[in-house]
Amino acid sequence: MKTLKILSASQTKALDAFTIEQEGIASVDLMERASVAFVNWFMQEYFAVQQLSIHVFCGLGNNGGDGLAIARLLRQKGFKVHVFVVEYAKQKSVDCEINFGKIQEITSIQTESDLAFLKNIKPNEIIIDALLGAGVNRSVTGILKTIIEQINVLKATKISIDIASGLYMDSANLPEDVILKPDKTITFQLPKLAMMLPQNQAFVGDWQVIDIGLNQQFIQETKVENYYLTEILPEVRQNFSHKGTYGHSLLIAGSRGMMGAAILSAKACLRSGVGKLTCLVPDFAYDILQISVPEAMTLTYPESTHEVLSEIEIDNFQSIAIGPGIGTKPEAFELLKSTLLMAKNKAVVIDADALNLLGTEKGRALLTLLPKNTILTPHPKEFQKLIGHTWKDDFEKLNLLRAFAEKYEVIVVLKGYQSAIAMPDGDIFFNSTGNAGMATAGSGDVLTGIIVALLAQGYSAKEAALLGVYQHGKAGDFAAGNRGKMALIASDIIENLRW
Ligand SMILES: NC(=O)C1=CN([C@@H]2O[C@H](COP(=O)(O)OP(=O)(O)OC[C@H]3O[C@@H](n4cnc5c(N)ncnc54)[C@H](OP(=O)(O)O)[C@@H]3O)[C@@H](O)[C@H]2O)[C@@H](O)CC1
Ligand SMILES: Nc1ncnc2c1ncn2[C@@H]1O[C@H](COP(=O)(O)OP(=O)(O)O)[C@@H](O)[C@H]1O
Ligand SMILES: [K+]
Incomplete structure (x- = not known):
């Protein structure tokens, strides 16, 4: 039988931390690894659309850092990428800041008037959602709420990185919460409990896990109560049976x-x-x-x-x-x-x-x-x-x-x-x-x-x-x-x- 464990938010954080410590790498390198894995998936799925515009929306945490790294890597691959950073707070996370420094031509979004361009995004273009990830800890408000609402009505294909912005990974959102509605979610390493539940259908879309090489020993030893069953096969029938x-x-x-x-x-x-x-x-x-x-x-x-x-x-x-x-x-x-x-x-x-x-x-x-x-x-x-x-x-x-x-x-x-x-x-x-x-x-x-x-x-x-x-x-x-x-x-x- 093959299963994937479904970790809680705190276990996921601990897994990240353990991987960083165990492998002696910097967290920004893990971010790069995750971003490369995403880009590899993206290349396979969308290799034919290099002419199309891709719009990457980044927040200020590590999910935003992923978005910035992905945007840089996609540009290196020859895609036409527009990068936006939504400045909903004063500070970026350390790794977001590092990736911010590695990429040129970023559009800053601060107020509602900066969003006028959204209506020009065409239905056949692609939006990558890196506004908020696993770190979301309260209802989305302000400029973040407005941009998510406006992205949600666009017809372009929307892909969320790790988890849709605004969606809690292992607990219930409030019914009135504003959450991004992606066509696809590409989530890192393991599925999230939120992705299993009918009430979140609109906030998950088709989801897929990509392996970013987080520590397998830690995963094996972590006790969970939820699993995703990926394969189970019957036993072989014996020749001399009746x-x-x-x-x-x-x-x-x-x-x-x-x-x-x-x-x-x-x-x-x-x-x-x-x-x-x-x-x-x-x-x-x-x-x-x-x-x-x-x-x-x-x-x-x-x-x-x-x-x-x-x-x-x-x-x-x-x-x-x-x-x-x-x-x-x-x-x-x-x-x-x-x-x-x-x-x-x-x-x-x-x-x-x-x-x-x-x-x-x-x-x-x-x-x-x-x-x-x-x-x-x-x-x-x-x-x-x-x-x-x-x-x-x-x-x-x-x-x-x-x-x-x-x-x-x-x-x-x-x-x-x-x-x-x-x-x-x-x-x-x-x-x-x-x-x-x-x-x-x-x-x-x-x-x-x-x-x-x-x-x-x-x-x-x-x-x-x-x-x-x-x-x-x-x-x-x-x-x-x-x-x-x-x-x-x-x-x-x-x-x-x-x-
Ligand atoms: N860790 C790793 O090794 C790897 C992680 N990876 C990536 O990191 C992502 C998790 O990153 P993250 O923890 O920085 O969280 P993220 O979702 O970007 O939020 C940032 C901050 O926003 C804040 N905030 C929360 N809710 C809010 C709201 N409603 N409105 C406004 N602000 C709000 C809150 O900070 P606060 O304001 O509470 O201080 C929060 O800390 C994960 O999904 C994956 O994509 C990959 O790179 C692979 C390796
Ligand atoms: N959208 C769906 N995706 C996957 N499986 C489904 C879906 N809808 C129904 N099924 C499966 O079909 C079966 C329906 O069972 P049930 O509701 O008892 O139907 P009935 O009483 O008509 O036999 C269940 O095994 C359920 O898991
Ligand atoms: K996201």
């Missing part, structure tokens, strides 16, 4: 009008390496299941009652998933309750309507029945129901997610772009795969099928959740590559699973 080797999943899904959910989950499960799959569905759906998913075995229960589970040999199954399309009628509640009572010590996935049922007042009383390490896969609305209230911002949402996983000793996959996967030990992993084409009915049912299959094969709950979410997103990315995001339907995710 279907018994890969476990038997029980999938409890579907109801009248929602049999598609059961079918999608079942197919995804079978495409994810399970040895055997049994689907438990209402009796009317027997033919539907048998015809749609011939590889699966089918058990049924009378539609109007839940008294079915007593006949099921639960020990035959290594994993159980319940939820996709079961509905929220009282019978479904009883089905869920008896499943949880039977499933003690089993590997369990809870999704969709099973989450909606747990998210009622009566349902929350069942939370203590969840076997340890149960995997719950709510989208934000379902998570809100589970905890019984909403949150004021996404940072609070993350805290609630972590607290829930710790309290009930479960794994919670909070689905969406960069799904957040919370572990009972308090760690949260953000997924790097997936795309907006997956925002389509049934995508979540597919994920449930994948995860329950991995559990049956003996992957730990943590591995199954991480591997399942990552590969689900990867399949979605292949699917989007084949037919574009708008055309993507949940079945395409199943078709594009590759293990």
Whole structure:
């Protein structure tokens, strides 16, 4: 498994300081290294636009210092670069001052009247935002606020260095804060927590990490609770294995009008390496299941009652998933309750309507029945129901997610772009795969099928959740590559699973 650690603002500062001390270099050399890394990235991305004007807006701290160094390096590469320094305070940081001294033709911006030129920046030109970086510690005001507001309405491509000016890296901004809205953020060494959260979408754009060679030992030894998951691969299948080797999943899904959910989950499960799959569905759906998913075995229960589970040999199954399309009628509640009572010590996935049922007042009383390490896969609305209230911002949402996983000793996959996967030990992993084409009915049912299959094969709950979410997103990315995001339907995710 490969991850990138997400450090807090103070840990990031300590990492910079440690690198400087350990390598015996000056901080201005680190700034130069970061700026060279940015320019190398820029050359690859924009080598064809050397004729275009690039406008670099610099502040007075080290982020501004980066901007000045980058502007100098880009000029050396032959780009047409205009450099502006916004003099919002009296003093520059030491390294900003050094880089200020190394470059000619800088335009100083002090008052609003100095901003008239902004309207001449054309839509096909590029703006580099080096006003404020990781050092921002209060709401932006004055000339900085005005220039950010005016840059935000320009159509030119905006690229923020390290982090958008005005955005806090690991805590919530005020709703009224003025923050630069970049198309891209090129951030140094490690991703920042702010980049993981939906509320910051407009202030992050597409983000990318560039390596500036900060000390790896320090990174390894730093304790964090947030990670960005960049790769996780399945284990190799053994030559002499047989279907018994890969476990038997029980999938409890579907109801009248929602049999598609059961079918999608079942197919995804079978495409994810399970040895055997049994689907438990209402009796009317027997033919539907048998015809749609011939590889699966089918058990049924009378539609109007839940008294079915007593006949099921639960020990035959290594994993159980319940939820996709079961509905929220009282019978479904009883089905869920008896499943949880039977499933003690089993590997369990809870999704969709099973989450909606747990998210009622009566349902929350069942939370203590969840076997340890149960995997719950709510989208934000379902998570809100589970905890019984909403949150004021996404940072609070993350805290609630972590607290829930710790309290009930479960794994919670909070689905969406960069799904957040919370572990009972308090760690949260953000997924790097997936795309907006997956925002389509049934995508979540597919994920449930994948995860329950991995559990049956003996992957730990943590591995199954991480591997399942990552590969689900990867399949979605292949699917989007084949037919574009708008055309993507949940079945395409199943078709594009590759293990
Ligand atoms: N360290 C390293 O090794 C490397 C760092 N690198 C770069 O350094 C960046 C961090 O630099 P930084 O710490 O100087 O912070 P930066 O964001 O430029 O702010 C400057 C100062 O502005 C002030 N200020 C804060 N909020 C404000 C506001 N709302 N309105 C007005 N002023 C405000 C505040 O000072 P204060 O006024 O509070 O005294 C703050 O200290 C980082 O993002 C990366 O780009 C790279 O070179 C790689 C190596
Ligand atoms: N914008 C997006 N980017 C990446 N993945 C997404 C996006 N929107 C949805 N998904 C993924 O698609 C799935 C949707 O699940 P869910 O909301 O339960 O849908 P459904 O109930 O229709 O099956 C989740 O795994 C989620 O992470
Ligand atoms: K910036």
